[in-house]
Amino acid sequence: MDAAEFRRRGKEMVDYVADYLENIEKRPVYPDLEPGYLRSLIPNEAPLEPESYEDIIKDVERVIMPGVTHWHSPYFFAYFPAASSYPAMVADMLCGAIGCIGFSWGTASEATLISLLAARCKAVRRVQTINAKKSESEILSKLVAYTSDQAHSSVERAALIGAVMMRKVPTDNRYAVRREMLKKMVEEDKAAGLIPFYFCATLGTTPSCAFDHLTELGPLCNEENMWMHIDAAYAGSAFICPEFRPLLNGVEFADSFNFNPHKWLLVNFDCSAMWVKERADIIGAFKMEPLYLKHENQESGLVTDYRHWQIPLGRRFRSLKMWFVFRMYGLKGLQAHIRKQVALAKEFESLVRADKRFEICAEVVLGLVCFRLKGSNELNQELLKRITKSREIHLVPCQLSGRFVLRFAICARTTESHHIQQAWQHITQLTFELLQEASH
Amino acid sequence: MDAAEFRRRGKEMVDYVADYLENIEKRPVYPDLEPGYLRSLIPNEAPLEPESYEDIIKDVERVIMPGVTHWHSPYFFAYFPAASSYPAMVADMLCGAIGCIGFSWGTASEATLISLLAARCKAVRRVQTINAKKSESEILSKLVAYTSDQAHSSVERAALIGAVMMRKVPTDNRYAVRREMLKKMVEEDKAAGLIPFYFCATLGTTPSCAFDHLTELGPLCNEENMWMHIDAAYAGSAFICPEFRPLLNGVEFADSFNFNPHKWLLVNFDCSAMWVKERADIIGAFKMEPLYLKHENQESGLVTDYRHWQIPLGRRFRSLKMWFVFRMYGLKGLQAHIRKQVALAKEFESLVRADKRFEICAEVVLGLVCFRLKGSNELNQELLKRITKSREIHLVPCQLSGRFVLRFAICARTTESHHIQQAWQHITQLTFELLQEASH
Known part of the structure; x- marks a missing residue:
């Protein structure tokens, strides 16, 4: 779907939304379906080839709407109101287009925290099974979690919140x-009387897109009864391409896994996907059952009550946009997107390597290039300052082995080779001026 | 904005979004503005009278766009990608229209958790100031939080997560x-050696819309060094009407306050607003500063880094829809919405009171009516079962003083008197059948 088609389809959707809301009271407010009805209506796998928009939109009434509880029907009197207004919807369209991430991207943080809390709960129960006399607070004070010194700050924060x-x-x-x-x-730590219980592995670290060795670490975690969570927030999307799949080897040892389709899989923010090996581990840590949230199907096993899986009770219907994206692009289209961006990163890497004033600071595996001017941290800080000040391109730095490094990440869906070339020309121009001034 | 205007404005917005994305690379990728620039461009108060859509949309380029970092510019190479695609945006329009809340509504839960974690951190520091020898885990094991036996299940869950x-x-x-x-x-609890540190008050409980006595409880919490958080998730919106403002008396004693504009203030899900008296209490509990998230203005006090205030790092640009709604409705329009819904609840209450077979189970203050058939819990369970089965209206139950009670909440923006009358007619028809069968 290009901009021209979006203009057409977007306007059709505006009409569909208005029609839906104007006629909502004609629909049964509550679905007359058994849980699981969806399974027979949709294929088991995402489509290989892109599908037509017509096919998808036909399925909205065929597949989606029969299962919807119409919260905005005037006959809906359950819970409390869920607000809805036309201005908010128009605004949300713009919000989706701007798609900026408030002070950074997102919700892999929550997945990490959830996995840590589930592991904490499991560890306490395990220790109490062996030694019933130990109090929960005594056990908590001895629990210790681990992660890479390259891991995202949200991992450390999860431990802070979880008080371990x-x-x-x-x-x-x-x-x-x-x-x-x-x-x-x-x-x-074991020799010091502590209880190791959790390891957060990273596939594709934020500073340099490094990959922890799962095939080595997984068996160790399993031997030691430590929960292994994998944070693949960025790199996870690349695993839809067979050539990047080996980076995922060892995932079979993990207890939980997370990646963010809203990073690299063309699904607008926010949309973060988490898998867990034993759902009971997560549910057991959070389950609450007040009467107003009870429903007929909760013991049947047919319904997955995600409210037990997360901190907020509610969530937006975010899978809808993922479904549209999977179908409109197909596996091939999504693979092409990943491969194109990796190629653009390699193109930028070649430009850097061909210039003897610069060095590459970490292997370029996916869409991130870490580079710097040979020389002092101050010199590189000054270069980045000038890049930021000129406002033509936007980069952020990282620290690798104590060195100040520039991170060049291929981000926008619309970035092409000529943007890369122009960005490099801009960087070398600023470098030329900087080095000339420095030599005077 | 009615459906007809939404059709026009929505289509204009589709074109605006397409224009924006097609021409995004012509915009400076990074804003050339000082933090705080917004203050002089917008009024200090929400408008009393509704404004025109033209005035609002003009302000998008005047007020909003100059401050935006364009994450989807092909010249954006910072962090990692934030996905964006046209299909996802079309889907999100539909998502906004359906506006269903996955397994219940939401994010007041997170506000409660955040306030509890901040209070926990503050309490640990306070105790350690007095007694430096006490370990953190020793203090944690003695902390005790309180809430109403009517409070939402998410409050209990926050304590579970926070391990107190x-x-x-x-x-x-x-x-x-x-x-x-x-x-x-x-x-x-103090006599038993425990440390009271947190009380979560509720204004407008979920079962019956009851209001804890803040003017009595606030001073007690202050005397006892206990953090007082107020959960006003539903009722909070009503405080824009002067006649409901007295229910908020005592808020001045609170350390934090939360309500959900996505419940009753016409802002589509999700949108939850939290205030905190001392921002340092929240920030101190969570702050992390990796190099890739550092920015020039973080020590200036000009920027509020909300990433320190919450569990996810990122958030959607949700204030945008609130801004549209405030301006399109004006304070008067929003007050009219609240008052109309309260009147509809009173209308339903009168219908129930006029029928001697029924009783009202809690005072009707806002838009919630708790009622039941005089008689056994089983009888009322059977009535609700028949209501649910006939699928004409949707209600959920609650428990009050051990009794099974039906909750009739005025929810949809489009609910009118004739819907209430029809709902009551439907309930009495089912009641007639039920009682007739029971008497045979």
């Missing part, structure tokens, strides 16, 4: 955690 | 917490 210790595991020269490094810390 | 004890305070015959009840529990 968190240790940073040092990484190798490719910024990845290896088995021996984690094993050493775990042994030391 | 939570006690339920019994309520009076109007389902409200009074000073003496809380004081008694606090005294008992």
Whole structure:
């Protein structure tokens, strides 16, 4: 769907929305279907080839609407109101288009926290099974979690919220955690009377897109009864391409896995997907059952009550946009998007490598290039300052082995080779001026 | 804005969005403005009278766009991608229209958790200031939080996540917490060596829309160094009407306050607003500062970094829809909406009171009517079962003083008197059949 088609389809959708809301009271307010009805109506796999918009929109009435409880029907009197107004909907269209992420991107943080809390609950129960006399607070004070020294700040924050210790595991020269490094810390902590219970592995770290060694770390976590969560927020989308799939080897040892389709899979913010091996581990940690939230199907196993899986009770109907995207692009279209962006990163890498004043600071695996001017941190800080000040392109820095490094990430769906070339020309122009001034 | 205007404005917005995205690379990718620029461009108060859509849309380019970092510019290379595609945007329009709340409404839960975690952090520091030898885990094991036995299940869940004890305070015959009840529990717990640190008051409980007595409870919490959080998720919207404002008396004693504009203020889900008296209490509990999230203005005090205020790092640009709604309705329009819905609840209450087979179970203050058939819980369960089965209206139950009660909440913006009359006719018809069968 290009801009021209969006103009047409968007306007049709405006009419559909208005028709839906003007006639909502003619629909049964509450669905007359058994849970699980959806399974037979949709294919088991995302489509390989893109589908037509007509086919998708036909399925809205065939597949989606029969299962909807119409919260905006005037015959809906349950719970409390869920607000709805036309201005808010128009605004939300604009909100979706701007698609900015308030002070950074998102909800992989929540997935990390949820997995840590589930692991905490499981560990407390396990220890109490062995030693019933130990109090919960005594056990909590001894729990220790681990993550890479390259992991996202949200991992450390999860431990802070969960009131447990968190240790940073040092990484190798490719910024990845290896088995021996984690094993050493775990042994030391066990000898000191602590209880290792959780390891958050990262596939595609934020600073340099490094990959922890799951095939080494997974068996260790399993041996030590430690929950292994995988944070693949960015890189996870790339695993739809067979050539990147080996980076995921070892996932079979994980207890939970998360990635953000809203990062690299063309689904507007926010949309974060989490898998968990034993759903009972998550549900057991949070379940609450007040009467006003009880429903007929909760014990049948037919319904997945996601409210037990997360911190907020409610969530937007975010899978809808994922469904549209999967169908409109097809697997092939999504793979083409990932591959194109990786190629653009490689193109930028080549430009940097061809210029002897610069160096590449980490292997370019996906769409991120970490680079810097050979020389001091101050020099690179000054270069970034000038890039930021000129406002033609936008980069952020990171720190790798104590060095100030520039991160060049391929982001927008619309970035093409000529944008890369122009960005590099701009960077080299600023570099030329900077080095000339420095030499005077 | 009615459906006809939405058809026109929505289509204009589709064109605006397409124009924006087709020409995004002509815009400076990064804003050239000082933080705080917005203050002089917008009024200090929400408008009293509705404004025209033209005035609002003009302000998008004048007020909003100059401050936007264009995440979808092909010159944006910072962080990682934030996905965007036309199909996802079309889907999100539909998502906004359906506006269903996945397994219940939402994010007041997060506000409660955040306030509890901030209070926990503050309490630990306070105790350690007095007694530096006490370990954090020792203090944590003694912390105790309180809330009404009528409070939402998310409050209890927050304590579970925060790994602290939570006690339920019994309520009076109007389902409200009074000073003496809380004081008694606090005294008992202190005598047992525990540390009371948090009370979550409710204004407008979920079962019966009861109001805890803030003017009694606030001073007690202040005396006892207990954080008082107010959960006004539903009722909070009503405080824009002067006649309901007295229900808020005592708010000045609170440390934090939350309500959900997505419940009753015409802003589509999700949108939850939280105030905190001392922002440092919240920020101190969560702050993390990795290099890739650092920015020039963070020490200036000009920027409010909401990422320190919440669990996810990112958030959607949700204030946009609130801004549209405030301006399109004006204070008067929003007040009229609240008052109309309260009047509809009173109308339903009169119908129930006029029928001697029924009883009203709690005072009708806002838009919720709690009622039941005089008789056994089983009888009322059977009535609700038949209401649910016939699918003409949708209600959920609650429990009040051990009795099974039906909750009739005025929800949809489009509910009118004739819907209420029809709903009551439907209920009485089912009641007639039920009682006739029961008498045979």
